[in-house]
Amino acid sequence: MLTAHSVDQVRHAEAALMARLPDGELMQRAVSGLTAECVRLLGRVYGARVVVVAGSGDNGGDALYAAARLARRGAKVEAVLLDEARAHAGALAAVRAAGGRVSAAGEWRYSGADLVLDGVVGIGGRGGLRPDAAAAFGQIQAAENSFIVAVDLPSGIDADTGEVAGPAVHADVTVTFGTYKPGLLISPGAEHVGDLCFVDIGLAPYLEGGGDPVLEALEAADVEALLPTASAESNKYRRGVVGLAAGSPRYPGAAVLATGAALRSGAGAVRFVGEREVSDGVLARYPEVLIGQGRVQAWVVGPGIGPDGADRVAEALAAEVPVLVDADGLAALAALKPQDRDRPTLLTPHSGEASRLLGEPWSAERIEASRLAAVRELADRFGCTVLLKGSTTLVADPGSPTVRVNRTGTPALATAGSGDVLSGLAGGLLASGLAARDAASVGAYLHGEAARDVQRRHPGRQLIAGDLVEALTAAPAAPVAPATTETSAAPAPSGNPATAGTPTPAPRRPR
Incomplete structure (x- = not known):
């Protein structure tokens, strides 16, 4: 670390x-x-x-x-x-x-x-x-x-x-x-x-008694240690089933992208709940998906559900399982008070969504300029784990002195659908049993590594969100931060x- x-x-x-x-x-x-x-x-x-x-x-x-x-x-x-x-x-x-x-x-x-x-x-x-x-x-x-x-x-x-x-x-x-x-x-x-x-x-021994670090970042070995692994006794329920309440007739692609990432997260199965025309599209692309209500170990709600999805968010938050809320789902949070839940809740806003959650004086520009203060404010105000997306992705737990920063990724991730892929991936890790902080951090790491992998294999090609889903099939944990050296x-x-x-x-x- x-x-x-x-x-x-x-x-x-x-x-x-x-x-x-x-x-x-x-x-x-x-x-x-x-x-x-x-x-x-x-x-x-x-x-x-x-x-x-x-x-x-x-x-x-x-x-x-x-x-x-x-x-x-x-x-x-x-x-x-x-x-x-x-x-x-x-x-x-x-x-x-x-x-x-x-x-x-x-x-x-x-x-x-x-x-x-x-x-x-x-x-x-x-x-x-x-x-x-x-x-x-x-x-x-x-x-x-x-x-x-x-x-x-x-x-x-x-x-x-x-x-x-x-x-x-x-x-x-x-x-x-x-x-x-x-x-x-x-x-x-x-x-x-x-x-x-x-x-x-030689400073390290003298830092150890000086309080928790301000930041920590997962490295390859940390990700490998946290990733769930299947055993001889595993079945799809032991490995975790992630439920997706995503997509809408207006934004059907969000459902497909989130589903593809969830399938590659290590979870045992993905259960999709949505309008018939959206679920038909998901099933046509991924016949492995379970359609309709049923047993899940975590929910992902929000990607592409549109502005009228408050009921879907409320239903997910009422479940006795961890929940990841993203995109359109974040708009419903103020009225639903996620801090009252007794199960893990993970919010994944970008700076614009964070600004709407926090209100004045937290403009999107201020959040981009003061990312550390912003992610802490979000986590403390909503009582949830928060993954703040952007130029550097930060993950904060309420009241925790140490924030996690992700060091993988590339500016090419600023593309439509990238966040839907991250939501499906992190939600699958939640369903697999990772704590919200770890699911967010590992998801961000693998998401960033997927982008870098695509750019290494296809230099100069415009990255699209579908590339990320395909890249997630590769083994994770390539060395992080290749531009870092160490001298003693x-x-x-x-x-x-x-x-x-x-x-x-x-x-x-x-x-």
Whole structure:
């Protein structure tokens, strides 16, 4: 399980670790990992042009120390200082001693580089880039072939939430230290990160007593462990029967897509309940489906039922089984009070549906900008597990301090019918016996992996929802986040659960 911690948790852990280390040792561990990643990216350091834009404090110090090490290996280094009087004194001296050039940001003009280090502000930063930093990175990001490496996180994004409240750096690679930060994994901040490299500095043991992580993300092994498996004693009822109240004459395709995904979820059977013309279409496509009322272990209600489906939602919520409510079904929730149920309930809104559920001041735009706060508000207000779909999918339980984030997927999932596939898949996992949080998280993981699988096999082809259903026949649990690497700068492996299973791509030279 990958985990991410808050700024306060990181600060407390760093203080505890630094109390046991020689002065400056923790920074040098971070610098070692950062330098190693820069060397990997450059391929050849001697003669390479490196620019570091440095603010005050330790983040600027990390960047400057790394630049000094590169300069000692023959790189041509220029340090651009936002405030020389507040720059990290030891790191700045190291740059000068290594032959690096130092410039003031207000007088500086970008003339190209093989690699640019963003050391403007670290995890304590709030708000967007200040004017001098924004002007410097405006020049850099406007230039062709500039390659930016962010130190710990891209400057201008909120480390705790991923919110972006002004100009922010768009990195090609982000090198983060000690633990992942929530803002690296949640949009809109996640869209500024680029490839993500983790540097182990030995912080994990000091995070363990500091409270639950803010975020966690399933990895391949976690999904494999959670997926239900058939045994010799299994039958369709033991494996779970999922009921689908989906589709309508106006939206018959939603029923077909949700059914196809449910059939491939691992559930023992799918029971479809709907208008005759819709059920006929489902049965023609999937003769395995049971038609009409009967025994189920979970319900999925809402995909494609149209605006007049409140009775179908009420009937599902009255059942003594877990229920997933999606799409048109969400419109009926306010009057039905799902928080009064004593069985698991899973809601799967996108930002527009979430906005209608929450009302003012939660516009869809605010939800997209503040996804972590929004998913927590939804879960607490409705007393249900909530899967908030969108640029990064989040899963929250009411009152839980830890939210799950899904790291699979692709922007191509923003296509008609994709949500119907997710509903059928997660509903089938509910019927198989998974808790609502696990059904949502595993469903989102497999849904995203299916999309990536389609794009790998058919590059350049427009993804449609039906492709996802077919891709779900493939074995799940391909490695997640192929753009993530891990480097250890600690003296011995720390066992940080945040780093387990992250693959390392081959070295490459910046574009």
